[in-house]
């Protein structure tokens with residue numbers, strides 16, 4: 001087993017998902033390889049940040065773990081671009097995460113500013129959820145062969161039908177989807193990409209959330225609310241019973257272009 005093998009197994013090892021013999025091989029390598037021991041420690045630190053330091057709801061994490069337990073074993077099909085990309089950006093993301101943890105507005109402790117703290121809470125949730133997607137070893141539960149493969153996959157996994165009017169194109173390809181959480185409810189998570197920038201779209205039931213009443217802009221045919229925070233742009237809008245949160249570190253204008261495609 002070489003270093004590359006070991007690194008693809010580390011997170012699964014932390015989750016207790018490896019067969020005992022494989023786990024022993026991984027542990028044996030980590031004990032005698034300083035580079036892999038360093039990566040192992042970094043994985044632990046990231047998990048620690050994600051699970052303990054970020055404001056988070058116990059139920060979603062428990063569910064995330066159950067979902068994680070069902071993820072395909074290592075070696076099963078996965079997006080080859082993702083682990084490489086994740087490894088490249090993980091240090092920067094970890095730094096962003098620390099900033100996010102330290103930023104009082106992100107934890108909702110600041111009193112209402114001009115735009116209302118309800119909107120701030122939704123923006124914070126969207127950024128946190130996007131960071132979780134970015135830092136996840138297996139962000140996609142279904143790989144995209146196109147929206148016609150991804151949409152039916154959600155049937156039976158959500159208690160609503162996510163309406164996604166845009167299935168990606170050459171500029172903004174759809175990479176795949178997963179079931180996640182937004183605040184206290186299940187969400188369809190769709191991951192698109194623009195060059196090297198992943199874009200997360202969360203679709204969820206809109207009722208009962210503190211939607212901003214004003215301060216919005218017109219994107220496509222809907223009133224949207226856009227805010228840039230910590231290097232990420234968040235666009236929020238509602239259509240009928242559904243709420244949408246779009247998050248990326250993409251240029252805000254490009255993200256607005258993408259949002260207008262999504263709105264239709």
Ligand SMILES: [Zn+2]
Nearest residue numbers: 003033035036
């Ligand atoms: Zn090694």
